[in-house]
Amino acid sequence: MTAPRLLSPFVRTRTRLGVTIGLVMAAALTAASLPLIPDDEKPIAAQDEPVAAIPAGIGPKDEATALQEARRTGKDVLVDRATTAFSQLFARPDGQLRDVTSALPQRAKDENGQWAPIDNTLSLDPTATDGLGVIPANPPEKVRFSGGDKGNGEKGKGAGAEAGATVLAEAEAKGHTITYTWPGTLPEPVLDGSRALYPEVSPGVDLLLVARQEGGLGLLLIIKNREAAATVKALTYGLRADGAIFRHNAETGGLSVLDAATQAEIANIPTSMAWDSAGKDPESPEKPQLSTATSADVLKLSGLSG
Known part of the structure; x- marks a missing residue:
């Protein structure tokens, strides 16, 4: 399916606008409701059972x-086998257990x-052969971004892209792959930390x-001048997912991705x-940063964190 994103309500008087479409994994949203347990929180009582002698240093610790x-x-001592993306369990010398849980994922395999x-x-x-060669080092969930067309013909378009479109990104969500497509070709991206x-x-x-x-991806459009704001009326992104369906919320305008x-x-x-x-110029903090002449200038604008 395609998800139209109408820009016209947002382009009346502003010189530069960002339109964000954030793909947020349901696992991260669920985990965000968990309490952050401080180190000095009341410990968990361990099972009051005799502990058999086990040689130290053999395999993950239960x-x-x-x-x-x-x-x-x-x-x-860390209980290795209890570790998750959001939490770690520690055994204490007094026989108690201490659980440390975070709202956002802290680690990944x-x-x-x-x-x-x-x-x-x-x-x-x-070496990516499907055009999705931009990848994070160790993300909470697998995501891949387009490496751009780079003059390599179909390579930059990505596998399965519709005619005239490019596969922009893929994100994993509970065993499903959610794919974004872009209506046209893409240039090679400028990489800056977690941003492309x-x-x-x-x-x-x-x-x-x-x-x-928290997993997933943020997608932002930066409209850099009044001419572009006056010209861009609507953009249509393609969305598809294996074994999943999309449900539109007419009240909020958002989409839910459901297991089919x-x-x-x-x-x-x-x-x-x-x-x-418009952000603050670090060399002249009293003046807003307005330049979008280079990619480096654009990346300094405020709010572009996804």
């Missing part, structure tokens, strides 16, 4: 092994299957993709927003 090591060393800190720093894989900027996708308009801390079999929500795409993104 609760019993961690409790034994904590008593032996007098230090808190790396390419070796080991827990490692979230790292959304983007890099370009020149595609300059001049339309005259006076830049496109920004952001790998989000269970009807459970696996992701959501909130309503588009617009704002004046």
